[in-house]
Amino acid sequence: MSSENSVPLLSQKHSGIPENLLEKAQNAKALIYETRTKSSSTRQRLPVIPQGIERGKFFQALDELQQVLGNENVEINDKPLVDGWYMEHPNTHDMMPILDDEELVASAVVYPSSTEDVQKIVLWANKYRIPIFPISMGRNLGYGGAAPRVRGSVVIDLGKRMSRILDINPDDYTCLVEPGVSFYALHETIQAKGYKHMWIDTPDLGGGSIVGNTLDRGVGYTPYGDHWACHSGLEVVLPTGEVIRTGMGALPGNNTWQSFPYGFGPYSDGIFSQSNFGIVTKMGMTLMPNPGGYESFMYAFEKDDNLAALMEIIRPLRIGNILENVAQVRHAIQSIAVKGKPRTAYFSGEGPMPSEIVHEYLRTTTIGDHAWLYYGMSYGPEHIRKYKLDIIDQEFKKIPGARKVDPATLPKDEYFWSRDRIAAGIPDLVELLWVNWVPNGSHVAFSPVSPIRGTDAMKLFNMGKRLHDKYGIDFFPAFCVGLREMHLIVEIVFDKNDSKKRKAANDCLREMIEDAAKEGYGEYRTHLVLMDQVAGTYNWNDNALMKFNERMKDALDPNGILAPGKSGIWPARYRGRGWELTKSSGNGSEGNGVAPSMTMKL
Numbered sequence: 200m201s202s203e204n205s206v207p208l209l210s211q212k213h214s215g216i217p218e219n220l221l222e223k224a225q226n227a228k229a230l231i232y233e234t235r236t237k238s239s240s241t242r243q244r245l246p247v248i249p250q251g252i253e254r255g256k257f258f259q260a261l262d263e264l265q266q267v268l269g270n271e272n273v274e275i276n277d278k279p280l281v282d283g284w285y286m287e288h289p290n291t292h293d294m295m296p297i298l299d300d301e302e303l304v305a306s307a308v309v310y311p312s313s314t315e316d317v318q319k320i321v322l323w324a325n326k327y328r329i330p331i332f333p334i335s336m337g338r339n340l341g342y343g344g345a346a347p348r349v350r351g352s353v354v355i356d357l358g359k360r361m362s363r364i365l366d367i368n369p370d371d372y373t374c375l376v377e378p379g380v381s382f383y384a385l386h387e388t389i390q391a392k393g394y395k396h397m398w399i400d401t402p403d404l405g406g407g408s409i410v411g412n413t414l415d416r417g418v419g420y421t422p423y424g425d426h427w428a429c430h431s432g433l434e435v436v437l438p439t440g441e442v443i444r445t446g447m448g449a450l451p452g453n454n455t456w457q458s459f460p461y462g463f464g465p466y467s468d469g470i471f472s473q474s475n476f477g478i479v480t481k482m483g484m485t486l487m488p489n490p491g492g493y494e495s496f497m498y499a500f501e502k503d504d505n506l507a508a509l510m511e512i513i514r515p516l517r518i519g520n521i522l523e524n525v526a527q528v529r530h531a532i533q534s535i536a537v538k539g540k541p542r543t544a545y546f547s548g549e550g551p552m553p554s555e556i557v558h559e560y561l562r563t564t565t566i567g568d569h570a571w572l573y574y575g576m577s578y579g580p581e582h583i584r585k586y587k588l589d590i591i592d593q594e595f596k597k598i599p600g601a602r603k604v605d606p607a608t609l610p611k612d613e614y615f616w617s618r619d620r621i622a623a624g625i626p627d628l629v630e631l632l633w634v635n636w637v638p639n640g641s642h643v644a645f646s647p648v649s650p651i652r653g654t655d656a657m658k659l660f661n662m663g664k665r666l667h668d669k670y671g672i673d674f675f676p677a678f679c680v681g682l683r684e685m686h687l688i689v690e691i692v693f694d695k696n697d698s699k700k701r702k703a704a705n706d707c708l709r710e711m712i713e714d715a716a717k718e719g720y721g722e723y724r725t726h727l728v729l730m731d732q733v734a735g736t737y738n739w740n741d742n743a744l745m746k747f748n749e750r751m752k753d754a755l756d757p758n759g760i761l762a763p764g765k766s767g768i769w770p771a772r773y774r775g776r777g778w779e780l781t782k783s784s785g786n787g788s789e790g791n792g793v794a795p796s797m798t799m800k801l
């Protein structure tokens with residue numbers, strides 16, 4: 200497959216590419232395979248058996264599941280691990296591993312077609328105490344992709360056979376989707392129905408699922424960019440097999456499940472995001488009204504430390520909604536990396552690319568030299584946009600050397616136009632190009648949350664820069680400004696075929712997490728390998744929050760079968776047995792086995 204130009208289409212496969220992005224996908228694929236030196240594995244392997252279950256019993260259990268779901272819907276993972284690329288991603292392992300390929304790997308993958316199938320799988324897992332790990336699309340790249348945290352878990356690939364858009368309501372601006380609906384698919388469907396009055400919100404890449412992205416609290420770039428805040432209503436299979444509907448969904452005959460998220464009583468949705476407390480089989484999402492016009496803008500700033508003044512200017516404008524979307528403030532080197540060429544096209548030395556080379560190159564580009572670029576979008580009819588854009592212009596230009604880049608001067612393939620589409624809710628595929636910066640390019644993110652303040656931005660910037668220099672890694676910081684906080688997103692791009700580079704990435708991340716926590720910054724999301732460490736930084740009052748999570752885990756999942764270790768939450772059977780991956784734990788993902796479960800009888 201790798202050498203061919205073919206890319207699955209959305210019309211052929213739930214995870215495919217829409218026809219209008221096909222050429223872009225083919226080009227992206229060609230660039231990725233040009234820099235790939237890692238040979239595609241042909242190594243025959245035995246399936247990894249999860250801890251606590253004997254090999255013979257495991258296969259007997261899988262046979263039983265095949266009887267329930269059909270042979271073709273239970274696949275044993277005994278084939279070579281093929282990484283593929285974004286549009287042809289594996290569902291058996293992390294295609295961008297920081298640890299050895301065989302660490303975060305599934306024993307088998309199963310394909311339910313309905314909520315009832317998911318219930319059956321859950322009951323089966325309880326019977327045999329086999330860990331299961333749900334994915335919707337499995338494209339959570341940079342955070343573990345489709346991989347389970349516990350080696351040998353059975354991955355439940357919900358997306359393949361549960362990919363229906365169950366409802367689009369053009370009057371209420373809402374929809375109800377199954378786990379396999381990608382941002383591409385929802386966008387295409389809304390277009391095909393001719394609903395010009397509704398927009399979706401999309402992350403940087405549109406191939407992820409709405410359910411998976413929202414549950415992991417991913418973001419997009421329209422005013423509806425906080426996906427979790429914009430969802431309304433879940434259907435969830437609990438780890439013991441019961442099904443619940445949250446919010447208004449609990450009221451039989453309701454017609455407000457997708458329009459009022461809270462219902463009555465405790466708001467339970469929260470415990471199903473970034474957790475291992477349930478498997479979501481349906482989710483409601485609100486859609487944005489077409490604002491009647493939009494206009495992207497970009498400002499360039501000359502110096503690294505302009506960042507401090509810029510943040511002070513951004514804060515009141517963002518809270519006051521003059522700046523209306525999650526804007527990105529991206530550092531110079533990313534303007535080069537996003538063109539998709541390897542860094543050796545610019546610099547062939549070891550260690551971080553010297554800043555003089557970055558700026559020397561930028562001087563030759565249409566945008567010209569800069570330290571930071573601000574990408575933003577103004578919404579509404581022209582006279583309304585003008586009111587806001589004039590204020591922004593006046594404020595941003597208080598920074599010496601700040602200049603507005605005229606979009607009319609930018610070629611059609613300039614990255615600016617990709618940001619333009621995304622901030623207008625049109626899913627794209629350009630963002631992944633910077634992965635080609637190094638051969639076998641993979642990425643993993645460090646994403647601390649801070650207030651929108653100059654001092655915080657500079658502190659995080661300097662800390663990240665210092666540690667990237669220490670580990671010889673190019674520093675790719677981008678600040679994404681929410682309403683009252685910002686996430687710094689630092690993507691470490693590394694060669695997954697080079698164990699030294701993987702280790703440098705891991706060590707750098709662990710040190711950044713530790714140093715950030717000392718200053719009061721915590722990550723909003725993280726890779727499977729780093730979850731224990733990140734969860735460990737949220738330890739106020741003698742780890743009170745984790746103790747609460749563990750109590751809930753044990754009550755909801757007495758046999759500890761659902762995604763053990765996800766978000767650092769280990770069920771009782773695994774606890775105290777060395778499963779945590781931390782700075783000092785070494786890089787083996789398996790602890791000392793599991794305790795036999797005494798609790799549930801089926």
Ligand code: ADP
Pocket residue numbers: 332333334335336337338339340344345357378406407408409410411412414415477478479480762
């Ligand atoms: P994407 O759809 O963006 O590719 P993934 O399917 O990789 O996202 O899932 C992202 C994260 O959310 C993973 O940690 C996964 O375990 C969790 N997740 C995804 N879908 C579900 C679901 N339907 N129920 C519970 N957890 C889920």
